[in-house]
Structure formats: structure tokens, C-alpha cells
Amino acid sequence: DQQVKQNSPSLSVQEGRISILNCDYTNSMFDYFLWYKKYPAEGPTFLISISSIKDKNEDGRFTVFLNKSAKHLSLHIVPSQPGDSAVYFCAASAGNNFNKFYFGSGTKLNVKP
Amino acid sequence: DARVTQTPRHKVTEMGQEVTMRCQPILGHNTVFWYRQTMMQGLELLAYFRNRAPLDDSGMPKDRFSAEMPDATLATLKIQPSEPRDSAVYFCASGLLQPGQGAGAGELFFGEGSRLTVL
Numbered sequence: 001d002q003q004v005k006q007n008s009p010s011l012s013v014q015e016g017r018i019s020i021l022n023c024d025y026t027n028s029m030f031d032y033f034l035w036y037k038k039y040p041a042e043g044p045t046f047l048i049s050i051s052s053i054k055d056k057n058e059d060g061r062f063t064v065f066l067n068k069s070a071k072h073l074s075l076h077i078v079p080s081q082p083g084d085s086a087v088y089f090c091a092a093s094a095g096n097n098f099n100k101f102y103f104g105s106g107t108k109l110n111v112k113p
Numbered sequence: 114d115a116r117v118t119q120t121p122r123h124k125v126t127e128m129g130q131e132v133t134m135r136c137q138p139i140l141g142h143n144t145v146f147w148y149r150q151t152m153m154q155g156l157e158l159l160a161y162f163r164n165r166a167p168l169d170d171s172g173m174p175k176d177r178f179s180a181e182m183p184d185a186t187l188a189t190l191k192i193q194p195s196e197p198r199d200s201a202v203y204f205c206a207s208g209l210l211q212p213g214q215g216a217g218a219g220e221l222f223f224g225e226g227s228r229l230t231v232l
Contacts, residue, residue: 006155034220043117043204043223044156089156091221100169101146101221105155 003027004092006104013111019077021107023090026071030092030102035064035075038087038106047088048075080111115139119205119224127232131193134227136205137186144210145188146221147180150202159203162188163210195231202226 005024013019021035031052036044050057050064050073057064063076077084090104118137126132138145147159160170160180170180177196182188192199206221 002154036223041225043206043225045223046220049220091156100158100161102158103148103156105153 002102002105003030004090004102004104006090006107008107009105010108010110013080013109015082015111015113016079019075019080019084019109019111021075021077021088021090021109023073023075023104024071025073025092025102027092027094027102028071029094032093033064033066033073034091034093034101035062036089036091036103038089044089077109080109082111082113085109085111115222117205117207117222117224119203119227121227122225123228123230125230125232126195128196129194130231131191132195132199132229132231134190134203134205134229136188136190136207136224138188138205138207139222140186142207142209142222144208145182146206146208147188147190148204148206150204150226156204159190192229195229197231200229200231202228
């Protein structure tokens with residue numbers, strides 16, 4: 001039973017437009033959320049995180065929004081660039097569970113030039 | 114340049130053979146994870162160590178998989194006997210994580226993965 005779900009396997013966006021990747025979770029004990037980016041033949045790399053005490057965290061072109069009541073988070077990329085084309089994984093952990101990290105199934109983003 | 118190192122990068126073997134994957138976590142990190150990437154499940158947690166002690170291996174098929182940390186610089190994942198359904202990319206990740214602190218709990222650093230093909 002997946003506790004972190006990414007229901008969109010893929011997303012295609014035009015360069016310069018906004019990319020919105022979504023993630024839902026079921027465990028209300030999760031208090032730390034992360035996004036990872038993965039290129040082919042490489043390991044995932046950390047992109048941005050947010051703790052449950054916040055509802056928004058911004059880092060350059062990347063912004064993560066957290067809606068705790070809906071158990072939903074999203075990653076916004078503005079403006080999208082072709083180099084952003086990758087698989088994006090959402091992850092969550094609960095501090096009281098020794099930081100066990102659960103990952104979603106990933107969303108493949110394609111940014112078209 | 115600190116990084117998580119995994120070996121082998123690629124492994125092709127026949128069903129029934131033993132497979133051992135190795136991981137060198139980043140020096141000083143106290144937590145090591147093993148994940149398996151599949152098309153359907155994404156990144157599936159297999160095992161998890163803190164300060165070399167196994168905390169959770171509930172994601173592993175117990176009859177054929179085993180994970181150990183013989184010392185702080187080496188984590189191993191062994192499959193015996195291997196089966197075609199084990200074919201996947203296996204990732205090791207390490208982090209410096211503090212228990213009970215969700216906020217700013219830190220991040221995981223992943224290796225490049227070991228691609229396993231069992232024929």
C-alpha cells in the first residue's frame with residue numbers, strides 16, 4: 001500500500017511555461033516532504049524540501065506547496081527549461097518513525113523547446 | 114567530492130545465482146537506505162540502517178534477500194537465489210538524519226544505482 005502517490009506518470013510542457021507536479025500522501029504523521037529529480041542512468045538528486053510547519057518553500061524557479069488538510073503537495077517550476085526534463089519523485093518522512101523515507105512512483109516531465 | 118558509491122553498475126546473471134550489491138555511503142552519514150526502482154512502484158524501500166543497525170527490512174522478500182552493514186563504510190544487499198522478477202535498478206542512499214526531528218530532517222544522497230538483469 002503506497003503511502004505516497006504520484007498519479008500522473010508523465011507531463012509535457014512547453015519551454016517557458018509553468019510545470020506543476022502533484023503528489024498525495026495518506027499518512028498524517030508525515031512531517032517532512034522532499035522532491036528529487038532523476039536523470040536517466042543517474043541516481044535521484046535532492047531538489048527542494050518543505051516541513052509540515054510551512055505551506056510554501058521557494059528556491060529559485062522551484063516552489064513547493066503543501067496543503068496538509070488535503071494531504072497534498074505540489075512542485076511548481078517556473079519558467080520550465082528543457083534541462084528540467086527528468087523524472088521527479090516526491091518523498092515523505094515522519095520524524096517519529098526514525099525518518100523512514102517513502103517515495104512516490106515518479107512523474108516524467110518533458111519540457112519541449 | 115563526497116558521493117555514494119555503488120558496485121557493480123551493471124550485472125547480468127542467470128536465475129538461481131547469488132547476487133551481491135555493494136554500497137559505500139558518504140563518510141560521516143549515519144543512515145543508509147536500499148531502494149529498488151520498478152516501473153510500477155517507483156522507488157520501493159527495501160531496507161534501512163541507522164548507525165549500522167538494521168531498523169527496518171520489512172520491504173524485502175525475506176526468503177531470498179538480505180542486507181547488512183559489516184562496517185560504517187560498506188553496506189551490502191544480497192539476493193540468493195535470484196529470480197527474473199528481481200530485475201530492477203537498486204539504489205543505495207545515505208544521509209545524516211536525526212531521529213525525532215521532522216523539520217530539517219536532512220536529505221538523502223543517492224548512488225548511481227546497480228542495474229540488475231536476471232535471465
